[in-house]
Amino acid sequence: MLAALRERYPLADVIVLGALAALVIAVPILNLVVPTDSPLHISTFTVTLLGKYLCYATLALSVDLVWGYCGILTLGHGAFFALGGYAMGMYLMRQIGDRGVYGNPLLPDFMVFLNWPELPWYWWGFSSFPFAMAMVVAVPGLLALVFGWFAFRSRVTGVYLSIITQALTYALLLAFFRNEMGFGGNNGLTDFKDILGFNLQADGTRVALFVVTAIVLALSYVGCRAICASRYGRVVVAIRDAEDRARFLGYRVENFKLWIFVASAIVAGIAGALYVPQVGIINPSEFAPLSSIELVIWVAIGGRSSLYGAIAGALLVNYAKTQFTSFMPEAWLFVLGAMFVLGTLFLPNGIVGLGRRWAK
Amino acid sequence: MSALLALDLDEATAADEPQPGAKDVLHGSILYLEGITVSFDGFRALDDLSLYIERGELRCIIGPNGAGKSTMMDVITGKTRPDLGSAIFDRNTDLLNLSEPEIAAAGIGRKFQKPTVFEQLPVFVNLELAMRANKGVWATLFARLSGEQRDRIDAVLHTIGLIENRDLHAGALSHGQKQWLEIGMLLMQEPRLMLVDEPVAGMTHQETERTAELLVSLAGERSVVVVEHDMEFVRSIARRVTVLHEGRVLAEGSMDTVQNDPKVIEVYLGA
Numbered sequence: 110m111l112a113a114l115r116e117r118y119p120l121a122d123v124i125v126l127g128a129l130a131a132l133v134i135a136v137p138i139l140n141l142v143v144p145t146d147s148p149l150h151i152s153t154f155t156v157t158l159l160g161k162y163l164c165y166a167t168l169a170l171s172v173d174l175v176w177g178y179c180g181i182l183t184l185g186h187g188a189f190f191a192l193g194g195y196a197m198g199m200y201l202m203r204q205i206g207d208r209g210v211y212g213n214p215l216l217p218d219f220m221v222f223l224n225w226p227e228l229p230w231y232w233w234g235f236s237s238f239p240f241a242m243a244m245v246v247a248v249p250g251l252l253a254l255v256f257g258w259f260a261f262r263s264r265v266t267g268v269y270l271s272i273i274t275q276a277l278t279y280a281l282l283l284a285f286f287r288n289e290m291g292f293g294g295n296n297g298l299t300d301f302k303d304i305l306g307f308n309l310q311a312d313g314t315r316v317a318l319f320v321v322t323a324i325v326l327a328l329s330y331v332g333c334r335a336i337c338a339s340r341y342g343r344v345v346v347a348i349r350d351a352e353d354r355a356r357f358l359g360y361r362v363e364n365f366k367l368w369i370f371v372a373s374a375i376v377a378g379i380a381g382a383l384y385v386p387q388v389g390i391i392n393p394s395e396f397a398p399l400s401s402i403e404l405v406i407w408v409a410i411g412g413r414s415s416l417y418g419a420i421a422g423a424l425l426v427n428y429a430k431t432q433f434t435s436f437m438p439e440a441w442l443f444v445l446g447a448m449f450v451l452g453t454l455f456l457p458n459g460i461v462g463l464g465r466r467w468a469k
Numbered sequence: 470m471s472a473l474l475a476l477d478l479d480e481a482t483a484a485d486e487p488q489p490g491a492k493d494v495l496h497g498s499i500l501y502l503e504g505i506t507v508s509f510d511g512f513r514a515l516d517d518l519s520l521y522i523e524r525g526e527l528r529c530i531i532g533p534n535g536a537g538k539s540t541m542m543d544v545i546t547g548k549t550r551p552d553l554g555s556a557i558f559d560r561n562t563d564l565l566n567l568s569e570p571e572i573a574a575a576g577i578g579r580k581f582q583k584p585t586v587f588e589q590l591p592v593f594v595n596l597e598l599a600m601r602a603n604k605g606v607w608a609t610l611f612a613r614l615s616g617e618q619r620d621r622i623d624a625v626l627h628t629i630g631l632i633e634n635r636d637l638h639a640g641a642l643s644h645g646q647k648q649w650l651e652i653g654m655l656l657m658q659e660p661r662l663m664l665v666d667e668p669v670a671g672m673t674h675q676e677t678e679r680t681a682e683l684l685v686s687l688a689g690e691r692s693v694v695v696v697e698h699d700m701e702f703v704r705s706i707a708r709r710v711t712v713l714h715e716g717r718v719l720a721e722g723s724m725d726t727v728q729n730d731p732k733v734i735e736v737y738l739g740a
């Protein structure tokens with residue numbers, strides 16, 4: 110009886126979903142209900158910080174899906190995150206209306222500054238929230254589809270694939286830096302005012318964004334878990350372990366890789382969309398090749414191909430980063446590098462691997 | 470020239486071993502390779518190779534290292550594209566126009582020389598993935614095992630002697646057990662033509678005997694092509710043997726004929 114239950118609801122899944130449920134209930138109460146002077150009170154700053162971590166955790170989940178399960182070492186997943194973020198940022202820019210510095214009701218400030226006569230066509234529709242949300246999913250998804258279609262069909266694998274994913278995010282970095290692209294260039298999109306009419310600076314909005322982020326992470330986790338548990342997910346692991354064998358069994362390997370890549374890019378895009386209203390800015394630095402490499406390090410430290418390991422890694426590394434950058438910012442990259450090297454040397458299965466060994 | 474020789478041999482054996490449809494060589498063949506040439510940087514791994522496999526036949530292919538045996542299997546399964554020649558499966562399927570998954574779907578299964586199983590997946594799942602079924606993305610995403618399919622997998626687990634290990638990760642199996650698992654995967658695929666590259670390497674004497682029995686029992690219903698270096702094993706299962714050497718068919722016939730062929734003795738058995 111107990112064994113059957115355990116098989117049906119693995120402990121790790123129960124912990125992840127239970128913790129997220131607890132956060133969804135506790136954080137709003139501790140921020141909004143508990144008085145400010147109580148030691149139990151959580152500041153809005155902390156709520157937003159937690160929300161940011163959960164966005165990173167969702168992003169890490171998406172990396173684990175393609176790297177951990179399918180063996181595709183993507184070093185460009187930050188691009189999908191950033192594109193989702195830009196789609197949300199464009200909506201938030203349109204929400205500003207005539208409250209910008211220049212007070213132009215039709216154009217965002219940076220376009221007025223560049224003397225643009227009118228809104229470029231690719232900004233059309235972004236005043237609509239549903240349209241913007243559709244773009245959050247469609248833009249990263251389509252880019253992944255096109256990129257993956259070419260890459261997997263021509264059987265690019267291993268290091269070469271990693272390099273072209275880096276090239277992808279680097280190319281986007283350069284493109285988004287350009288003012289002529291119409292995405293705010295170097296400065297990106299910022300000075301957001303509200304979302305769906307709610308003031309972004311209000312405690313209530315912050316808490317709501319946090320709650321939505323936690324729910325999205327939970328749903329992404331359940332979704333990824335379902336994919337991995339299906340026969341499709343097993344084929345993906347099979348491809349990781351012995352690609353030729355899978356082909357000779359009759360599986361079109363390129364399609365399996367393509368769709369897991371697209372699914373993962375969509376999850377990354379959604380994470381980016383939730384990230385932007387909480388941090389209040391999206392700029393080209395999110396496309397930096399280095400940030401994409403960092404994602405892989407989170408997953409490696411947390412533990413590959415378990416999903417919860419990716420979440421643990423993202424939370425742990427980012428918590429450490431927050432701590433470190435507040436007193437020794439210049440040392441952070443060295444610390445990250447050291448964590449990665451020590452992690453791969455001594456914890457090949459990441460911190461969750463360590464946990465599993467203890468459990469035994 | 471070599472094609473003519475092969476045709477002659479086919480008729481010769483067809484006479485002392487009558488098989489339905491064996492008279493009309495092309496039409497009775499499940500596999501028809503003609504003039505296959507494969508070069509790697511100018512080196513000819515297969516040189517105008519022609520080979521015909523009958524429906525239901527169990528054919529053994531022998532030949533020294535580097536003779537081109539595995540390369541021939543690569544050509545049949547779509548892994549390597551020949552520079553010249555034609556490869557027809559089941560009368561009208563042109564293998565040279567198909568991708569690996571399409572060839573698998575057409576009914577050709579393969580066991581690799583180096584045992585390749587999905588090490589991180591349980592033995593049971595290895596067999597499940599090999600099972601003949603719709604192998605598209607959507608179909609696999611929503612696939613559920615029926616009771617009947619479960620029983621089939623269990624039956625194969627019994628056949629390959631891995632029923633006790635069904636939930637073990639395939640990576641934890643011994644070399645011989647992996648060979649068996651791969652043969653089991655081949656069984657699950659229910660191919661019409663099985664290509665088995667060195668099935669008994671790393672197996673104990675007993676395991677080898679069981680493999681021989683299994684392969685013999687499969688032939689008839691399916692066509693089986695076995696590449697092996699283990700002569701005792703070949704002798705125990707082979708009705709017809711093809712000797713490859715330097716990418717060509719050197720000799721073909723019964724084990725005794727082949728073993729007494731002076732050309733064969735010179736390049737291979739005599740060595």
Ligand SMILES: Nc1ncnc2c1ncn2[C@@H]1O[C@H](COP(=O)(O)OP(=O)(O)OP(=O)(O)O)[C@@H](O)[C@H]1O
Pocket residue numbers: 509514532533534535536537538539540541582
């Ligand atoms: N991809 C490749 N590139 C270059 N040469 C190759 C390639 N594949 C095979 N060869 C060469 O082609 C020849 C035939 O190889 P093949 O693997 O078919 O031999 P084999 O008969 O299976 O030998 P063995 O008994 O050792 O398995 C060998 O000389 C090998 O080195």
Ligand SMILES: [Mg+2]
Pocket residue numbers: 538539540582666
């Ligand atoms: Mg070989």
